[in-house]
Amino acid sequence: KNEVEQSPQNLTAQEGEFITINCSYSVGISALHWLQQHPGGGIVSLFMLSSGKKKHGRLIATINIQEKHSSLHITASHPRDSAVYICAGPPGEKLTFGTGTRLTIIP
Amino acid sequence: DTAVSQTPKYLVTQMGNDKSIKCEQNLGHDTMYWYKQDSKKFLKIMFSYNNKELIINETVPNRFSPKSPDKAHLNLHINSLELGDSAVYFCASSPQGHGTGLTGELFFGEGSRLTVL
Numbered sequence: 001k002n003e004v005e006q007s008p009q010n011l012t013a014q015e016g017e018f019i020t021i022n023c024s025y026s027v028g029i030s031a032l033h034w035l036q037q038h039p040g041g042g043i044v045s046l047f048m049l050s051s052g053k054k055k056h057g058r059l060i061a062t063i064n065i066q067e068k069h070s071s072l073h074i075t076a077s078h079p080r081d082s083a084v085y086i087c088a089g090p091p092g093e094k095l096t097f098g099t100g101t102r103l104t105i106i107p
Numbered sequence: 108d109t110a111v112s113q114t115p116k117y118l119v120t121q122m123g124n125d126k127s128i129k130c131e132q133n134l135g136h137d138t139m140y141w142y143k144q145d146s147k148k149f150l151k152i153m154f155s156y157n158n159k160e161l162i163i164n165e166t167v168p169n170r171f172s173p174k175s176p177d178k179a180h181l182n183l184h185i186n187s188l189e190l191g192d193s194a195v196y197f198c199a200s201s202p203q204g205h206g207t208g209l210t211g212e213l214f215f216g217e218g219s220r221l222t223v224l
Contacts, residue, residue: 033213037148043197043215084148094163095140095213097150 006098019074023087113216130198
């Protein structure tokens, strides 16, 4: 069993819908990353957070360290948000990656 | 300017050959990484270097040997390539070094797709 689990694995939604992707982890971590992998394969770091909430444009990430859970929300989703979203957590320098959530936004 | 650059982007080779993938970052970061993404798109860390020093070697076969000539470069050499080595290899860097407890924001290269025939 992977130490970092994501749900759902696949998500298809209509343009404009509010999107939530969840990440749960079985070991204690001090911070968590959210990454976006484009259809072309490139990976971009969206957030690194250790507590509370962070917002960047239409993207919001929240984390609850005690409950070992993080969520990534996308408001007013757009087809260009279609990508694979990956959460990843340390301990220390070693990142353990979730299996990814493939998001498809239909116009 | 590309922050983390990898070469080559694509590499097709025969089983048994030796190949290298190069990575350079111009961000002044202390820590660099190699990750492998398999056919199921699952990412896994292979190596981590901090200021040219190996920090993480994550149960990778000895055929894989990282080399860090300076803290801006981390190259990956693979000997005696096998079919199972086919994957996309990502280099990344982060500002924080080993021992901080936090990796810091990650910056990824574009990936190098290795196909072993």
